[in-house]
Amino acid sequence: MSSRKRYWLMKSEPDAFSIDDLQKVGVEPWNGVRNYQARNHMRQMQVGDGVLFYHSSCAIPAIVGIAKVASVAYPDPTQFDPKSDYFDAKSTHEEPRWSLVDVAFERKLKRAIPLEEIKQHADALGEGFALTQRGSRLSVSPVSAAQWKLLLSLE
DNA sequence: GCCAACGTTGGC
DNA sequence: GCCAACGTTGGC
Numbered sequence: 001m002s003s004r005k006r007y008w009l010m011k012s013e014p015d016a017f018s019i020d021d022l023q024k025v026g027v028e029p030w031n032g033v034r035n036y037q038a039r040n041h042m043r044q045m046q047v048g049d050g051v052l053f054y055h056s057s058c059a060i061p062a063i064v065g066i067a068k069v070a071s072v073a074y075p076d077p078t079q080f081d082p083k084s085d086y087f088d089a090k091s092t093h094e095e096p097r098w099s100l101v102d103v104a105f106e107r108k109l110k111r112a113i114p115l116e117e118i119k120q121h122a123d124a125l126g127e128g129f130a131l132t133q134r135g136s137r138l139s140v141s142p143v144s145a146a147q148w149k150l151l152l153s154l155e
Numbered sequence: 156g157c158c159a160a161c162g163t164t165g166g167c
Numbered sequence: 168g169c170c171a172a173c174g175t176t177g178g179c
Contacts, residue, residue: 011176011177013177035162036162037162056176056177056178057176057177057178058177061177061178115178134159134160135159135160135161135176135177136160136161137160137161137162137175137176137177139176156179157178157179158177158178158179159176159177159178160175160176160177161174161175161176162173162174162175162176163172163173163174163175164171164172164173164174165170165171165172165173166169166170166171166172167168167169167170
């Protein structure tokens with residue numbers, strides 16, 4: 001039994017990993033998330049959930065594409081790798097602290113939807129939307145069906 | 156490069 | 168358990 005499809009927003013710095021990179025590899029394990037809230041969101045994900053792919057920390061921050069959740073959450077292997085930037089000495093195989101999901105490319109938007117434009121719809125998006133919430137730095141956050149629909153209508 | 160917002164750490 | 172210090176995020 002799987003529950004209804006949900007929607008998410010995932011941020012990435014295009015210098016590190018862009019929508020074009022995702023298109024090239026097809027599927028990417030979303031490793032390196034070291035924030036409990038973001039981790040908890042990934043643990044709620046179901047295969048097939050929709051993902052808005054957002055470029056942050058760049059010239060024009062924008063939603064640039066759509067991806068799909070391609071796996072349920074599983075332990076992020078980088079937490080066990082002492083050579084990784086994401087190594088966490090306090091995490092154990094018995095009780096892994098950090099999780100990830102696989103993310104699959106679906107398509108790029110016909111045009112990127114810049115943050116500047118998204119902000120103009122802050123009222124319609126409502127209070128629960130990460131990008132229009134003051135000071136929100138969460139890299140993985142939920143998106144309602146209504147927000148998803150509104151944002152894609154701007155495309 | 157600046158700075159506001161926020162999470163985490165660690166001393167007490 | 169409080170809270171100051173510090174680090175990180177991310178828009179501008």
